[in-house]
Amino acid sequence: MKKLFLTLILLTMVTPVFASDNIALIGLDEAGEEIVIPMKSKRWSKRVTKVLNKVGGEVLPAIKNQYRSEQHFEFKQFDIGLAVKMQVGIGELVKATINPYFDLYFMK
Amino acid sequence: MKKHILITTLLLSLLSTVSVAKEGHLSSYWHALPENGLSIDKANTSDSLNSVDDFFTNMVGSSLGALDDYENDPLNKATKNGWHLGGFKTSIALGFSGKIGLLAFGGTKALEVYWAKKKKKAVKEENLESSIPTVTITDQSSQEDLANELEPVIKQLVASKKIKDEKEFRKNLKSASEDFYAYTQGMKSVKSKYIWRPAKVRLDMNFSATGSLVPAVGVLVKVGGAIRVRLEFVRIMSKNPAGNKMANHASLSKRGKKIREGTKTLLHDLSFEVTKAYEDLENKWNPEDHDFTFKLVGMAVGFGASGNVGVASFSGSVIPIFYFKRFKDGTSPSALDKSAKRPINLIVDNDSTNFGYAKSAKLNYDKGIKESLFKLARKKVRKGLKKAMKFAYKTTNKIHKKAERRKAKGKESKWIVSKIKSAYVFSLGGSVGPAKIFAKPLLLLFWVNKNK
Numbered sequence: 001m002k003k004l005f006l007t008l009i010l011l012t013m014v015t016p017v018f019a020s021d022n023i024a025l026i027g028l029d030e031a032g033e034e035i036v037i038p039m040k041s042k043r044w045s046k047r048v049t050k051v052l053n054k055v056g057g058e059v060l061p062a063i064k065n066q067y068r069s070e071q072h073f074e075f076k077q078f079d080i081g082l083a084v085k086m087q088v089g090i091g092e093l094v095k096a097t098i099n100p101y102f103d104l105y106f107m108k
Numbered sequence: 109m110k111k112h113i114l115i116t117t118l119l120l121s122l123l124s125t126v127s128v129a130k131e132g133h134l135s136s137y138w139h140a141l142p143e144n145g146l147s148i149d150k151a152n153t154s155d156s157l158n159s160v161d162d163f164f165t166n167m168v169g170s171s172l173g174a175l176d177d178y179e180n181d182p183l184n185k186a187t188k189n190g191w192h193l194g195g196f197k198t199s200i201a202l203g204f205s206g207k208i209g210l211l212a213f214g215g216t217k218a219l220e221v222y223w224a225k226k227k228k229k230a231v232k233e234e235n236l237e238s239s240i241p242t243v244t245i246t247d248q249s250s251q252e253d254l255a256n257e258l259e260p261v262i263k264q265l266v267a268s269k270k271i272k273d274e275k276e277f278r279k280n281l282k283s284a285s286e287d288f289y290a291y292t293q294g295m296k297s298v299k300s301k302y303i304w305r306p307a308k309v310r311l312d313m314n315f316s317a318t319g320s321l322v323p324a325v326g327v328l329v330k331v332g333g334a335i336r337v338r339l340e341f342v343r344i345m346s347k348n349p350a351g352n353k354m355a356n357h358a359s360l361s362k363r364g365k366k367i368r369e370g371t372k373t374l375l376h377d378l379s380f381e382v383t384k385a386y387e388d389l390e391n392k393w394n395p396e397d398h399d400f401t402f403k404l405v406g407m408a409v410g411f412g413a414s415g416n417v418g419v420a421s422f423s424g425s426v427i428p429i430f431y432f433k434r435f436k437d438g439t440s441p442s443a444l445d446k447s448a449k450r451p452i453n454l455i456v457d458n459d460s461t462n463f464g465y466a467k468s469a470k471l472n473y474d475k476g477i478k479e480s481l482f483k484l485a486r487k488k489v490r491k492g493l494k495k496a497m498k499f500a501y502k503t504t505n506k507i508h509k510k511a512e513r514r515k516a517k518g519k520e521s522k523w524i525v526s527k528i529k530s531a532y533v534f535s536l537g538g539s540v541g542p543a544k545i546f547a548k549p550l551l552l553l554f555w556v557n558k559n560k
Contacts, residue, residue, distance in 0.1 A: 023166040024132055026201045027213025028545055034203050035213060041166035046208070048174035049181075056184050056193060075195075098212040105195030 025088070025098055037088055037096055051084055051102055060106055078106040132163055134206040138499055139542055141535040143465035155498070157506055160208050166502075167210065168510040171198050171223060172521045179522055194524070196223045196466045201545045215545035217531060221507060224526035224557075247296060251289050251359045254339075258285060261337060270317065270335050277319030284313055284321065284426045287411065290364035291428055292341040294371025294417075303438030304382040304405060306375045308436060311339040311428040315345040321426070339428075365413075370417025371409065375430060377452055378407055378419075380441045381486065385493035387440060390444050393501070399557050400504050400528070402497070405432040406552030410455055413476045418453025419534060421548035422479040429552065451483035454534055454550075462536060471536055488538025493551075496532045496540045500553040528555045 023041040028034060063078055083101045087095050135154050157164075175196060178184055184193075199211040200219040211217055243257045262278060265271045288311045295306050314322040314334035322334045361369060380403050389395055396400055410420025410427045420427055441448070456462065457479055466473050466482070474481040507525055515521065531549035532540050543549040 020131060021166060022161050023163065024207060024209030025212035026203055026207060026209030026215075026545065027211055028215040032546070034215075036203060036207055036209060037212065041170040042134060042173070045170035045173040045177070048170065049177040052174060052178040052193065052196075053181065053184065058179065060191060089364060099214070100210070100212045101198035101199065103195075103349060103505075104193060106191055107194035108191055 080104045139206045175523045218542045222527040222528040244340040273319040289365035294368040297372040298375045300379045301382040302379045304432045307433040308431040310340045400555040403556040404554040408550045412455040418455040420455040422457045454482045484538040492540030500530045504555040
């Protein structure tokens with residue numbers, strides 16, 4: 001009974017190890033081959049925030065300035081499709097370039 | 109004690125082998141189609157989504173985390189002249205062996221999750237699509253009206269120097285728009301009053317600078333650098349069927365007439381099957397027991413060289429998407445409907461793998477020069493549609509629950525999932541699976557948040 005109890009405790013302790021916080025980045029390369037790159041989801045989240053900051057802080061003001069001269073129309077929404085080149089590490093030394101596409105919708 | 113440690117270690121290693129092997133992979137029940145060379149993994153035929161549970165936790169966590177971090181940054185809090193980030197889309201892809209991940213290079217999307225800001229005025233579905241020059245016609249429009257509507261778009265694209273060869277562009281656009289008009293006339297002629305009926309048809313075209321049509325890799329794939337033009341037809345249904353304007357047959361060419369007749373038949377049959385599949389699903393579950401409602405069904409339809417219209421994905425032709433909507437005044441399909449046994453056409457590119465499978469499964473097909481036509485049994489199509497609807501319901505439910513669980517843990521977000529779009533392919537035998545990264549989707553399902 002004691003041994004069974006010990007086994008159960010061990011199993012309970014080990015099970016959370018299987019829960020992964022990695023997120024797979026997946027896609028086809030130029031030759032049409034499938035590529036999968038694992039990444040820590042928190043790291044991915046930070047990368048996305050960086051993209052959002054870049055667009056919100058630099059791209060959006062630039063677009064607004066470009067259309068400022070237009071007198072007859074008022075823009076209510078900007079839809080921005082953004083293909084971003086990112087370098088991600090796969091292992092200690094090897095780096096891969098990924099090309100995720102982001103759809104962002106800015107509204108007034 | 110030693111024996112006991114050995115047993116525990118064995119148990120653990122067995123458990124880890126099973127978990128690690130399947131972790132992050134969708135059960136083969138969902139994605140293994142007979143002709144793609146993957147046999148159904150007998151150890152993993154469950155319809156549960158447990159093996160991709162961590163992926164959805166991390167996907168929801170990283171998307172909401174990024175959006176909240178952006179939102180909480182003092183620099184971004186100060187909206188500039190009222191401008192703010194109101195929507196974001198996460199694209200998810202499925203690999204050949206069923207590995208699920210965020211789409212980070214080229215390829216087809218299996219799922220698209222749309223995020224929207226809470227408590228803001230509802231963002232119309234159309235507004236969340238990328239801005240493409242769109243020409244919209246209705247029941248009242250003639251072929252000349254469509255040509256007239258296209259003229260300013262042509263002039264604008266030529267003036268902007270995006271199109272270098274105006275003559276070639278006009279020729280290709282005219283040919284595609286004539287086919288599109290014939291499809292709309294077929295849709296207008298559908299008389300069925302089933303619950304799910306075609307309400308809209310959309311044709312997305314990609315042109316190169318020389319004015320030639322660029323085939324898209326998949327229906328949903330964006331083509332970098334191409335010039336996109338979208339044609340749309342919205343059916344305005346009169347409450348009185350006699351009030352619906354009759355299709356304008358006179359202006360159609362011989363090819364156009366074939367497209368119209370084939371479209372009319374196919375859409376009637378698909379209306380029957382979508383309604384029946386949804387009703388069967390409703391008898392087992394309550395598909396709307398969460399915050400989402402099943403809004404639209406999209407089907408890719410094409411006209412093959414053999415002169416037939418079918419659910420289609422083949423190169424060298426424009427493939428419009430027909431959208432089926434739920435109508436409150438609709439009726440259930442009747443068993444007496446004589447068309448209920450008529451097969452559904454599937455038109456796909458010629459592929460040696462397909463022929464090998466068709467031979468082994470004893471499927472009949474018409475082989476053309478570039479594409480082939482397979483006749484799908486109605487029962488199998490219905491079963492496939494039901495499976496796709498079940499997958500869409502389950503993934504929507506899971507994503508919704510992940511966001512709720514995050515909230516319950518005290519991570520309140522200003523963002524919600526507003527819409528989930530999933531894409532599927534048909535097997536030659538009629539089965540359906542989520543579209544993999546290299547596939548051309550034929551079926552699209554849309555779930556929309558009721559509280560957005």
